[in-house]
Amino acid sequence: MNEEMKIMLVDDNEIDLYLHEKMLSVAGISNDVTPFLSVKEAIRFLRSNARKKALLPDLILLDIQMPGLNGFDFLDRFETLPQSVIDHVTIFMVSSTLDRGDLHRARRSPFVTRILRKPLNLKDISTAVAYLLEERDEEAMGTSD
Amino acid sequence: MSKNRIDVLFLDDEENNLISFKSAFRRDYRVHVALTAREAREILDQTEIPIVISDQRMPETTGVEFFQSIIDTYPDCIRILLTGYTDIKAVIDAINKGHVYRYLTKPWDEQEIRIAIENGFSYYNAKKELREKNRKLQKTNDELNRFVYSASHDLRAPLTSIMGVLNLARLEVGDFGDDPYLPLIDRSVKRLDEFIQNIIDYYQNIRSDAIRNEVDFNTVVKGIIEDLSMLSGNNINFNVNITQSGSFLGDSFRIKTVLVNIISNAIKYQRPDADSQEVSINIDVLPDKAMIRISDNGIGIEAEYVDKIFDMFFRATQKNSGSGIGLFIVKEALDKMGGQIDVKSAVGEGTTFSIEIPNQV
Numbered sequence: 001m002n003e004e005m006k007i008m009l010v011d012d013n014e015i016d017l018y019l020h021e022k023m024l025s026v027a028g029i030s031n032d033v034t035p036f037l038s039v040k041e042a043i044r045f046l047r048s049n050a051r052k053k054a055l056l057p058d059l060i061l062l063d064i065q066m067p068g069l070n071g072f073d074f075l076d077r078f079e080t081l082p083q084s085v086i087d088h089v090t091i092f093m094v095s096s097t098l099d100r101g102d103l104h105r106a107r108r109s110p111f112v113t114r115i116l117r118k119p120l121n122l123k124d125i126s127t128a129v130a131y132l133l134e135e136r137d138e139e140a141m142g143t144s145d
Numbered sequence: 146m147s148k149n150r151i152d153v154l155f156l157d158d159e160e161n162n163l164i165s166f167k168s169a170f171r172r173d174y175r176v177h178v179a180l181t182a183r184e185a186r187e188i189l190d191q192t193e194i195p196i197v198i199s200d201q202r203m204p205e206t207t208g209v210e211f212f213q214s215i216i217d218t219y220p221d222c223i224r225i226l227l228t229g230y231t232d233i234k235a236v237i238d239a240i241n242k243g244h245v246y247r248y249l250t251k252p253w254d255e256q257e258i259r260i261a262i263e264n265g266f267s268y269y270n271a272k273k274e275l276r277e278k279n280r281k282l283q284k285t286n287d288e289l290n291r292f293v294y295s296a297s298h299d300l301r302a303p304l305t306s307i308m309g310v311l312n313l314a315r316l317e318v319g320d321f322g323d324d325p326y327l328p329l330i331d332r333s334v335k336r337l338d339e340f341i342q343n344i345i346d347y348y349q350n351i352r353s354d355a356i357r358n359e360v361d362f363n364t365v366v367k368g369i370i371e372d373l374s375m376l377s378g379n380n381i382n383f384n385v386n387i388t389q390s391g392s393f394l395g396d397s398f399r400i401k402t403v404l405v406n407i408i409s410n411a412i413k414y415q416r417p418d419a420d421s422q423e424v425s426i427n428i429d430v431l432p433d434k435a436m437i438r439i440s441d442n443g444i445g446i447e448a449e450y451v452d453k454i455f456d457m458f459f460r461a462t463q464k465n466s467g468s469g470i471g472l473f474i475v476k477e478a479l480d481k482m483g484g485q486i487d488v489k490s491a492v493g494e495g496t497t498f499s500i501e502i503p504n505q506v
Contacts, residue, residue: 013302015306015309015310016305016306016309019306019310019313023309023313023316026313026316065298065302096298096301096302096304096305097297098297098301098345098346098349099298099345099349100349100353118302118306118309119305119306119308119311120312122312122316
């Protein structure tokens with residue numbers, strides 16, 4: 001994967017959106033980051049671009065607690081998206097929550113690859129993304145055989 | 146008394162009995178009468194009746210059958226069976242099937258009936274009150290749950306944003322550069338965050354039932370030391386020695402809570418002038434328990450305070466960022482898991498905590 005990773009941020013907190021965008025850039029992970037302030041907008045974007053692979057994000061950083069629809073609502077809706085989207089996208093949940101119920105729930109979701117804590121730190125996000133890229137490379141090699 | 150007369154429903158298939166019951170009790174109680182089970186049920190549907198007295202022998206339904214038919218709909222209602230016909234089978238049925246409060250014989254004794262009604266009514270009220278109190282308690286509980294949930298988020302979310310900004314500042318200028326203010330903000334924010342985390346930990350500990358899952362102490366301790374690296378910087382030598390050959394089942398959340406608190410104390414209460422700052426973590430996982438020993442060569446605890454360190458909001462020292470709740474949480478969590486903790490400390494030399502946690506394999 002040589003081209004820049006496309007990342008979608010879903011978070012109602014504008015400061016966190018700014019921080020995460022900046023962090024991803026400082027970490028050298030991506031400069032192609034699109035923030036979304038609500039679950040609805042994010043899902044709408046994914047649905048309407050389901051066939052345009054070039055526009056779909058490779059990774060979504062998803063907040064848990066948001067007013068209105070929250071991160072778990074996002075996951076419920078994500079499940080109804082075309083398979084092409086589900087297969088393409090990896091989801092990390094990023095939250096400041098300490099609620100054991102929420103953490104359990106996030107861990108159980110088949111769509112959540114990782115749970116990262118706020119404040120997001122350079123090391124956590126870099127490690128998580130490195131794992132992800134490694135896995136993808138292995139998958140890519142596997143299919144080309 | 147006259148205003149709050151007790152509603153009593155009397156069911157009997159003989160009209161004469163209804164009339165004489167009514168004339169005997171109507172001055173003291175608000176008496177409702179019914180000739181058939183159906184009539185009785187209609188009355189129950191319309192009015193809240195605490196006391197129902199029924200004759201046993203009736204042509205269509207027996208008294209016990211009638212009681213059985215209303216138990217689900219009016220579970221609180223006090224049922225009194227009146228019968229002239231006494232055999233043990235009828236008594237057994239009345240108790241087991243009709244769940245009667247009293248079993249009275251005919252011809253009735255006015256005084257006996259009065260006593261049964263009065264006592265039954267007190268019982269009815271007590272039950273009702275208890276139910277109401279339970280409901281209120283449940284409501285308070287639910288509200289507290291919601292409160293803690295939103296506190297854990299709404300208090301902490303802005304705080305994590307501040308910490309995020311500080312992280313970024315640190316990244317960009319390299320450990321805050323020469324700025325004298327940012328480190329102060331950083332310290333206060335961390336302290337506040339630790340306090341919020343502790344409160345939530347404590348609350349989740351007392352509220353939630355113990356869970357049981359596989360615990361790999363190596364991973365847990367490694368994670369904790371990483372998490373605490375912000376606190377410890379690079380000054381602390383960790384000597385970690387973990388022997389775990391078999392599996393350990395326990396409450397991973399609570400175990401982590403215990404270890405985080407003790408290890409972070411070992412880091413916090415170091416002597417700045419010590420040649421080397423040491424924290425040793427020894428864990429031996431046995432088939433029946435995990436034996437944990439965490440030692441430091443820090444400032445130690447004065448003898449007179451050692452017994453108090455597990456009390457809520459007790460702080461033995463002004464040094465550093467304690468909130469006084471950490472060890473209290475540790476003790477609570479260990480109590481929940483059936484574990485034990487012991488402490489030995491010498492001022493200026495260091496502190497050792499010995500902990501045992503049962504293995505639930």
